[in-house]
Amino acid sequence: YYLKSSDEMEALFSHVEEAIYNTVEIAERCRVEIPFHINQLPKFPVPANETNDMYLRRVCEEGLQKRYGTPKEVHIKRLNHELNVISSMGFSDYFLIVWDFMKYAHENHILTGPGRGSAAGSLVSYVLEITDIDPIEYDLLFERFLNPERVTLPDIDIDFPDIRRDEMIRYVKDKYGQLRVAQIVTFGTLAAKAAIRDIARVMGLPPRDIDIFSKLIPSKLGITLKDAYEESQSLREFIQGNLLHERVFEIAKRVEGLPRHTSIHAAGVIMSQEPLTGSVAIQEGHNDVYVTQYPADALEELGLLKMDFLGLRNLTLLENIIKFIVKKTGTQIDLRNLPLQDEKTFQLLGRGDTTGVFQLESGGMRNVLRGLKPNEFEDIVAVNSLYRPGPMEQIPTFIESKHGKRKIEYLHPDLKPILERTYGVIVYQEQIMQIASKLAGFSLGEADLLRRAVSKKNRDILDQERKHFVQGCLQNGYDETSAEKIYDLIVRFANYGFNRSHAVAYSMIGYQLAYLKANYTLEFMTALLSSAIGNEDKIVQYIRETKRKGFHVLPPSLQRSGYNFQIEGNAIRYSLLSIRNIGMATVTALLEEREKKVFEDLFEFCLRMPSKFVTERNLEAFVWSGCFDDFGVSRTNLWKSLKGALEYANLARDLGDAVPKSKYVQGEELSFIEQLNKEKEALGFYLSSYPTAQYVKLAKELEIPSLAQAMRHKKKVQRAIVYITSVRVIRTKKLQKMAFITFCDQNDEMEAVLFPETYIHFSDKLQEGAIVLVDGMIELRNHKLQWIVNGLYPLEEMDVYEEKKDASVYVKLSSQYEKKLLNQVTKILFDYSGFAKVLIYYEKEHKMVQLSRSLSIHPSEECLGALREIVGEENVVVKI
Template structure:
C-alpha cells in the first residue's frame, strides 16, 4: 500500500440511520480521488450496508474493510442498565479475514437478538468467544477507555485496554486517536499514547466520519434534528463538529503529525484486512422427500400426476403438453432449482389443505406449466400463450421468482409452517429501508427548520406525484416550485438541505412480503435483528444482497382481497352450500358493465382514480380487456394508452410496424403491451431463441 496515503477505519454511512450521511457510491468516488487503497465501514451496531459497501468498493477498485461500531455492555449483554449512558460503551470492530467476518456477523446478530437494551449490545465474554479474525480499536469518546480517562480514572482506562488486548491479542487491538479540536479529545490524547506504550499496543488515527464533505455539515445537522426530534434552533441538543468529514490523507497526516505511527498503522491494518464474500452459490435448503426417492424423481411424479388432474384424457394424447412439461423439468434439473419448486409446492399444498385462500398466481411464474400442474398457480400458460423462459431462463441461471398471494388474515399460519418445517433460525422476514424521498424530505427538513406545517406542505405539494421523482426534476417540471426556490430565501435554504439529504435511508422496516430461507442457521451467513416491535427475527441485509448471496428469497404476500373473497363465500354458502368460484362465468356482461361505468371500488388493482377513468374509456367486453387494462396502467406502457384505446374503438386503423408482428399483436390492436410479446417479436423477427429473447426483455426493462 502507498506509504503516503491513509485508510479511514471508523466511518458511518447512511445505514447509521439519521446519524451517518455517507452514500456508498460517493464514498468510493472520494476514496479513488484521494488515492486511498482501502476504506472501512463501521455503522452503529449494525451491518445493514455491508454487502452494498463491499460491492461498491470492489467495483471501484478499493479494498473493502467490513466493520461495525459495536456497543459493549459494561457487564453481561443480558443485564439491563438504568440509562442509555450506562447501557454500553462504543468499540470499533473490523473483520480481518473470512473467519472474522463470520464472527462479526455472529456478534452483531447476538447483540440484536439477545442483548438489545437501548442499543444492540455484546459483552466481553461474547467478544472472547468470537474474537478470531477480528481487529479492535478502542473507539471514540464514548469508548470504555476514553470514558475512564474523562472520569480521571487512568487505572480503570488502562485495565479496560488490557482486557481488550487479552481478548483480541496485542497485535489485533489498537488505541484509537481522534482529533476534532475538542477539549475532551485533547485530554484523552495526552494519556492514550502512554497507555498504548505501557501495554505494548499500536496507535491508530481515525476521524469518526459521518459525512463526506465539510460543506455537508449543516445539512447533516438538519438530519440529526430529524432523527432526534429537535429543532435546528434548539440550544440544548446534540451537535456534531464540522470536522467529522472524509478527510484526505494529507489532512489526516497534518492532524496527527506528532503520531506518524498512528497513520502508518491504518495502512498496515488495511493491508491485513482481506475478506472475500462469495456471491451466487446456492444456499437453498434441500427439500426433504419421502424415503427411497430422489428430489428429481419425486418432482416428476407430482408433475405427471398433476398433469392428468389438470388436463384429464388430454394429458395422455397431447404431445405438446408432455413435451412442454419434459422441457421445463429438464431446465429445472439442469439449473438446480428442483428443491426450490418443491419448497413452494409444499407450503402452497399446506395452505390449500388448511383452507387458507391462495391467489391464482402472478408474475413470471404463471408461464410455468410445472407451476400449473403442481397447483402453485391456477393459470394455464398454454391457454394464454405464456412463456416458461420468462420464469426460468436456461441461458442465464438466476433464481426463479414465485410471488404467492395468501389471505391476509392467515398469512402468518403459512409463515409459521415454514419456520417449523425448516427450523426457527433458518427462516426470517426481510428488512427494508424507508428513504428520505422528495416530498417527505421537504416536510422533514421544513419541520426542523421551524417552518409551519402549512408552509412546508405548500412546497411539498408543488412536487409532482411521480414515482421516484427527484427534487431537481420536480423543480424543472413545476415552474411555481422553481420560482419559489429562486425568490424565497427560506425555501431556497430548505431546498439546499433537502437535496443533500434526499434519498438517504431514514428508518428500517419489514418487507411486506419477503421471507428468506437457508439450509442452516441464517446467522452462519447473514446478520439478523428484530423488527421495530422487538418480536420477529428479520435479516439485516435487504432483498438485493440476499439474492446476490445465493439465499432463497420468497414473497409471501398478504392480500386483503383474498380475505374479502373468503368472507363473501362464507356468506354465500349459508344460502347456496354448493356454490364454487369455478361456477362464475368469465364472459359475464353485467360484470363488464361495472368496469364501463367506473364502479371499481373494492376491485383488486382497479381502485385508483386513474384506473377508474381508464376503464370507463376502455369499453370492456371480455376478460382479455381487463388483462390489457392492468398491463397498460403502469410506468412505460401508460404512454401507449391513447393509441391503444383509439385502435380498439376503431377511431384509427390498426397498424403493425412489420407484417410479421400481426400474429403477435393482433389481440392488442397492433400495440405491444406484454413482455411475452417482446420475446415473441425478438424470436420471430430476429431468430432469437426464447432464452435469448428473455435476455433482451431484461435489458429493455433495465433488469440485471
C-alpha cells in the same frame, strides 16, 4: 468521541507496549471473506430413495394428470422442457419448497391468488398448483420466467389474504426452523422536510420556526433540499442572513437521504439452508419470526433465497364474499371454474360498474371500459396492460379496432397470429419475444435477452441487436425492408410492453370479483363494506352504491350486529366496529356478554358490561349510531338517561338487587337535523336519513331533479337541492379566489367548482353542512362529472315553505316578443330562488303562461322591488 490515529493510540498506551503489539498481531490474523452470488437455497426433504429432481418430476406428473386428465403431447413436451431447465439450473428444491407451502395453504382453506408476475407462465407452477393460470391456454412463455441463457434466481411471488399472511410465514418458520427463516428489514430515509425538522429540533429552533422552515420546502414528491433552495425564493430569504438557519440547512443537506428508522418489508421472507446467524445479522421481530438487519438487495448479493409473501386485501374480500354466498344461498363457489363468458359480468364491466373490482375501479379505467364494452376475458387482460402511462395512448386505437371502426394492418402477414388478439397493437412483452422467435429464428431465451436489451434504449445495444435481428430475418427468408420496419416496431413498444403472464393472472382476480358482483351483489357489497372498516370515506362510498343498487343498510344493532357488516334478509346490518370510539376490546366484551343473554334495556347493559367499557363517550356513540334502537326508546330519551344509567350501574355493582332500577328520562325530542348531526358524530356520516330528505317533497313540487337524474343531462342548466360536505378555496395565477366543493343528496355525491366570477357573488354561502339549491351545468372533466356552479341559494325553513307554497307572483309584460325584458325578469327569478310559482301575462296576446316550477321564487320585498323596477310598479302582483 472520534477514531484516534495510530500515533495517538501509541501515546495513550505507551505504558503497556506489549498490549499495542498484541493488538496489531490479532488484527493481522483477522481475515473475513464474504462469498457473494453463491446461492444458499434450502434443501427440501425428499424420500430417501429419490433425488430432489426425481421427486419434483413425480409430483409434477401427478399434478399434470390432475389438471388435464389425459394430457396432450403439447403438455408433456412443455413439462419435460421446463423440468430439464429447472434441473440444469439447480432450482428443483426451490419449486418443491413453494409447492409445499402452497399445499399447506390449500389444505387449510387459505385462498391463494391465481398467480403473480412471470411465474404464471410456467407449466410446472400450474401443475404444482402454485398458480391457477394454464400457460398453454393463454399462450404464456416459460422463458419470460426462467431463462437458461440468463441465470438468475427464480422469483415466485405469492398472494395470500392479508389477514392470513402471518399464518403462512409461521408455517415456513416451523418447517425449516426459526433461525432459518426471517422477514426483511427496510430503512426509512430522511427526506427533505424530515431532515430540516430533525436538524432544526436538535439545533434548538422554536417549534414555530421549524414549521415555517419545513413549509417553505415545496411539497413535491422526491424533491431535494438543493432543488428546493433553487426553486423557492421564500426559502432562500428565510435562510440567508440568519446564521442559525444557514447552519441548519447545511447540516440537513448532509443527512438528507440517510436512514432514519427501520421497518419490515411488506412482502419479503428470507429462507436459508444454514442458520442465518452464520451469514447475516438478525434481530427479534414479532410472532417469534426474526428480522434481518440487511435490506433485500444485500441479502440477494449473499445468495439468500428471498420469497415474497404478499398480503392481498382483494383475496380477503373474495374469501368473505364466498362465505356470505354459502351462508345465504348454500352455493359453494369454485373460483377456478367460473364461466369466463358470463353475460352479466361483461354487462357490469361495460357499464363501468367496477367499485371494489381489483385493478378496474379508477375513474379513468371505468371510462375505458364503457368505451371498450368488453365481451371476452382477453379484453380485460389487454386493458389492464394498456392502462398505464405510455401505452395508454394506444387505447383509442385498440377500442376502434375492436369495434371495426379502424382497419387493422400488419407490417407482415406473419405478425397476424401474434398480434391478432390485440388488434395489431403490441401490448405484451411476450409478443416481442414471439416476433423475434418467429421471424428472426431466435430461441425464446435469446428473444428474452433481446426484449431486455432494447427496453434499455442504449444506442450501441440497439444497433447491435438490430444487426442480429435483421440477419436472423434474412436467413428466414424475410426481406431487409420488412425486417428493419419490424425491428423499429419492437423498439417503439419495448418500453411499453407489459408482462402478459402477470396481466392474465391479475385480470383473473378482477374477473372473479366482477363475476361475484354481477351475480351475488348483496354478498359482494357486504364483504366490500367489511373490507373498508376503519376507512370512513370508503364506507360512505360503498353505502351510497349499496343503496343505489336497491339494498337497505340497517343501523348497528346491539342484539344483531357483529364485528363486520352482515347480511340480514335482503339488507346489510351495520358493523359494531365501524362505530366511532368503539374499539375491538369493547365489541368483544359486548358479544361475549350477549352470548349469555340478550340485553333487556340500557340500565341492564350498563350493569352487565365491564365498567371500563361503559363510559359516557362510548354510550353516546351507541345511542346516536342507532345501536340502542332495539330498546324501543327514542334516541333523545336514551341520551338523556345515560347519566342515570351509569349511576345505577355503579351502585348496583356494589349493592346488588337492593338498588331499584332507574327509569328512562322523558323530555322534548331533539330536532330532525340535530339528531342527524348526532348520528354523523357517531358514525362519521348520515345513515338513517339525510339532511336533504326533508326537502324531497319540495324538490318534487318544484320539479327539481336528484343528483342522479341531473347527471344524465350534461351541458344543460340544472338545479338540485344538495348538502355541502367540503369546501376548498384556492387562488388562481391571477390571485383571484375560486372554490372546489363537494356536495351530495341522499344517494349521490358530486364535485363542483365555482370560478372567480361566481365565487365573488356566492362565497358567503360556501359553508360545510349548508343545505342549498345549486344552479349550474354538468360537464365531463378529466374523466369525471363536475358541476360548474352558477349560483348557490340557501333554502328557507320548511314551515315557511308550507305557508307560502301556494303563493303566486304575476308579472305583466306588453308582449311575448319582448325578449330583452323577459331575460331580465328571468335573471331576477334565478337570483331569488324560492317556492312561489311565477306566471307571466302577455297583454298584447291576452295570454297567461306559468313558468317552470324550477323558476319559482321567494317573494321577498327585495325580489318584488327588483321586478317592479324593471316592469313597473303596477305590473307585479303577489297572491298568497
